[in-house]
Amino acid sequence: MPSYKERRLWNQDMETLSRDALRALQLERLKKQVVYNYENSAFYKRKFEQGGAKPEDIQSFEDFAHIPIMTKDEHRRAQEASTEEHGNPYALLACAPREKIIRINSTSGTTGIPTLYTLTRHDVDIVNEMHARKYWRAGIRPGDVMLQALSLSMFTGGLPLSQGIMHMGACVVPVGIEGGTKRVLDFVRLTSPVAIIATPSFGQYLIEKCPELSGKTAADLGLRWFFCAGEPGGGNPEVRNMLAQGFGAKVFDHTGGGHAFHGISCDEPPEQFSGMHLVSEDHCLLELVDPNTKKPVPIEDGAVGEMVFTFLDWEGGPFMRYALGDMLQVFTKPCPCGMPGIRFKITGRADDMLIVKGVNVYPEAIKSALLKFAPQVTGLFRILLDEPGPLVNPPLRIRVEYGEGVTEQDLPALERKIATYFKEEVRVAPEFEWVPPESLPREMKKTQYIEIKGASV
Ligand SMILES: [Zn+2]
Numbered sequence: 001m002p003s004y005k006e007r008r009l010w011n012q013d014m015e016t017l018s019r020d021a022l023r024a025l026q027l028e029r030l031k032k033q034v035v036y037n038y039e040n041s042a043f044y045k046r047k048f049e050q051g052g053a054k055p056e057d058i059q060s061f062e063d064f065a066h067i068p069i070m071t072k073d074e075h076r077r078a079q080e081a082s083t084e085e086h087g088n089p090y091a092l093l094a095c096a097p098r099e100k101i102i103r104i105n106s107t108s109g110t111t112g113i114p115t116l117y118t119l120t121r122h123d124v125d126i127v128n129e130m131h132a133r134k135y136w137r138a139g140i141r142p143g144d145v146m147l148q149a150l151s152l153s154m155f156t157g158g159l160p161l162s163q164g165i166m167h168m169g170a171c172v173v174p175v176g177i178e179g180g181t182k183r184v185l186d187f188v189r190l191t192s193p194v195a196i197i198a199t200p201s202f203g204q205y206l207i208e209k210c211p212e213l214s215g216k217t218a219a220d221l222g223l224r225w226f227f228c229a230g231e232p233g234g235g236n237p238e239v240r241n242m243l244a245q246g247f248g249a250k251v252f253d254h255t256g257g258g259h260a261f262h263g264i265s266c267d268e269p270p271e272q273f274s275g276m277h278l279v280s281e282d283h284c285l286l287e288l289v290d291p292n293t294k295k296p297v298p299i300e301d302g303a304v305g306e307m308v309f310t311f312l313d314w315e316g317g318p319f320m321r322y323a324l325g326d327m328l329q330v331f332t333k334p335c336p337c338g339m340p341g342i343r344f345k346i347t348g349r350a351d352d353m354l355i356v357k358g359v360n361v362y363p364e365a366i367k368s369a370l371l372k373f374a375p376q377v378t379g380l381f382r383i384l385l386d387e388p389g390p391l392v393n394p395p396l397r398i399r400v401e402y403g404e405g406v407t408e409q410d411l412p413a414l415e416r417k418i419a420t421y422f423k424e425e426v427r428v429a430p431e432f433e434w435v436p437p438e439s440l441p442r443e444m445k446k447t448q449y450i451e452i453k454g455a456s457v
Helices: 019-040 042-048 072-086 121-138 158-167 182-191 200-214 235-249 363-373 408-426
Strands: 101-106 116-120 145-148 170-171 197-198 225-228 250-255 263-265 276-280 283-287 304-311 322-331 343-349 354-356 360-361 377-385 398-403 431-435 450-451
Touching: 019 304, 042 250, 072 322, 101 431, 101 450, 116 121, 121 158, 121 200, 121 225, 121 250, 145 158, 145 363, 158 170, 182 250, 197 200, 200 235, 235 250, 235 363, 235 377, 250 276, 322 363, 343 363, 360 431, 363 377, 363 408, 398 408, 408 431, 408 450
Parallel strands: 145 170, 145 197, 197 225, 225 250, 377 450, 398 431
Antiparallel strands: 101 116, 250 263, 263 276, 276 343, 283 304, 304 322, 322 343, 354 360, 377 398
8 A cells, every 4th residue: 555655635635626516615615604704703794784795695606706805905994993992903803702713813915014814723724734735745745854944923924834834744944034044054954954945035045145155055955845935936937947956956836824825836847837726725715806996807717817815614814805915817727737726826916016108017027027138137126116106107217137247348238138028028118227246135035126216125
């Protein structure tokens, strides 16, 4: 009999469910969830009233799409109201009694007041299950040591993720990023991990700094897996190639912190990257909406929209039609790897969207375009704005780092090539400002691509 370690999937039954069976399960769970939210939270009750519906009116996904979207701003306002009415910021949105809440997380984000949500033991078990599904698919098994080099703070990729790794029986070293690069490298030496979880920017930084800080190259660290998280770069073929070569490791992009939306890419060559498999559809209903009008966008192959999620079979703070601000592109065609279900790419933050002469531009698209010209550029850049977006008074100004070995004499020709590419592929004609290699700050956490004049970053 094969050992359990040879199983391809963590949860064979759930992860291979047919589309029809999965949709039926989602609908059954959705109907229960809306009744539960309505009965246990004044906030969600009000949402139903705004949509002119009662929970029993929700008999289909189409019925459900009439409930108004919940935004992050609304979440913050509800937290303020909750503090006034109940003495704490989460009571209004929580659906479970206080003694059942065992964890409070914050949605990831770099701006504004953190938005909180609450989990019961049941919810924490689901989150652990999702982490297990992801790492198991990627080939991690009990006995493997994984170095967790993301932020360990309230960011949901921190401790919840470490807990998920323990849940599947692998070994986590939650070193975090707060102690700096040297400490991360010290723990690579001390614990011999086979995998690292980090932002792609930190990966790039490690490749650059490793020889100086540890006397060896990143490829000599012995890492066989690089798991990208925390920012969208892992979806970029050039970034994946750079990490794969730099570390001599398989590169997986994955997402999902302490909540119910979880995805991981499959083991394809970096240039064939076709998105992450959504592994948590039994606990998360995904919808897409237009970021401006919030009208539904049908989930079809190649569709792009702002992600809206609803937690299913969830107790603590079950989000309902929550638009967290991530822009997704979805793929419904079968994946060459044979796994069923939706795949997606995170194409940017709805907040980061810029509009230049009527064209929507995301920093991630600029990064992808620039990386086509690596190593003549390092891929690091800043978008320089006079005032906050989304509307940009043209031209769009971009500060770009040229690569090692490029001279000032080479720049005009390089700029012409890049400008032509931008015009054709990104559909904007930026004004470039060139700076030498290593002049832009390397971020260990989330990279801020936009610099607003006069604003301290
Ligand atoms: Zn696949």
